[in-house]
Amino acid sequence: METQATINYSRIAEAIDYIKENFRSQPRMDEIAEKIHLSPSHFKRLFTEWAGTSPKRFLQYTSVEHAKKILKDEQATLFDTAFETGLSSTSRLHDMFINIEGMTPAEYKNGGKNLAINYSFAESPFGSLIVAATEKGVCYMAFEDDEGKALDHLTAKFPNAVFRRKLDLLQQNALFIFQSDWSKLGEIKLHLKGTDFQLKVWESLLKIPMGKLSTYGNIAGQIGKPKASRAVGTAIGSNPVAFLIPCHRVIQSSGAFGGYIWGTTRKTAIIGWEGAKNYASF
Missing domain, CATH: 1.10.10.60 (Homeodomain-like)
Known part of the structure; x- marks a missing residue:
């Protein structure tokens, strides 16, 4: 029946x-x-x-x-x-x-043509990473030990953009997130494109305090889509900016940490590191 x-x-x-x-x-x-x-x-x-x-x-x-x-x-x-x-x-x-898409049809067709992107490589407590920014803000950050692969992934995102290996102020401010001095965090700017749903999910992630965790169901509820946990998981998996948009703070309702774009071991390490930082601040 x-x-x-x-x-x-x-x-x-x-x-x-x-x-x-x-x-x-x-x-x-x-x-x-x-x-x-x-x-x-x-x-x-x-x-x-x-x-x-x-x-x-x-x-x-x-x-x-x-x-x-x-x-x-x-x-x-x-x-x-x-x-x-x-x-x-x-x-x-x-x-x-x-x-x-957050861009015009012509801009999509051009694949980022005439878009200037500065990028650089850096070390973090969780391994090497690449960070990239347009004049408007950070557009990409990802953990990757192989610089060649990291650059390939970046250029695939913006196939017709002009790239320059240069550490600029926008990237520097973003990298302060790995330091004990959090005074520069208010200066971090992001330049993202995504669907309305993705942007809502990513915005919700930014509201999770450091050292705290949320679930896919909680995020779905916060954006007014309580039954869209699976769609939320897909949007989280499309996050283009590691750590700054803290998708690592989202776990399964069972308490299991679940997957992570940049590796479950790294996710476990980040959650532990943030928890220790949060505890030390009291």
Whole structure:
């Protein structure tokens, strides 16, 4: 016998499939709701609970992902991309990219062209790392012992940017986080791009005090998506700035530390180090 949860899951799965198959026609929310035999308000509430985002937002994500594939074709124009994505104008494409990707379609197509990025390598209590910054703030920081691999990962993030190996003030201020003197922490600036959901998750991580821990469920609740723990975990796994955005402070509800982009051993060491620092400050 089917439970209500099973029925709800089947309905949302059907809605997701419908959006993926019909996004080029940019279906209205009431149209999708009708397909799965729900009222628009009930559909929106149920979809948000199960998918961690609204159906309108999911349609936008799907549309942007398709547009990104088209834009990678050097011959594709913005008009062609908008048309193939089912959008009525390039202005709608522009607004959607700004909202979802934090950049214009042209900037995405250029892959960071004309973006100047300074980078340097440093040592931390948890191994070697690379830190990089634009003129607006730190855009990337990652633990990596091999400098060649570290630079490869950075350039893959911004394939057409101009890179210069130079330690600037933005990077220096960021590296103060590993020191006992925390007076420079207020001067750290970040320059990030991500979906609205990712940015909300990363912002929530910044609110976890040093030496304290949170869970994926708690983060989901704080951003108003209590059933989106799995989506929160995915956003945390996409964190481009190690340590400064403290994804290491998020653990499983069971108390297990869980995974970490830069290694579970390192995560354990960081949590212990921060706990000792926090204890010593009392």
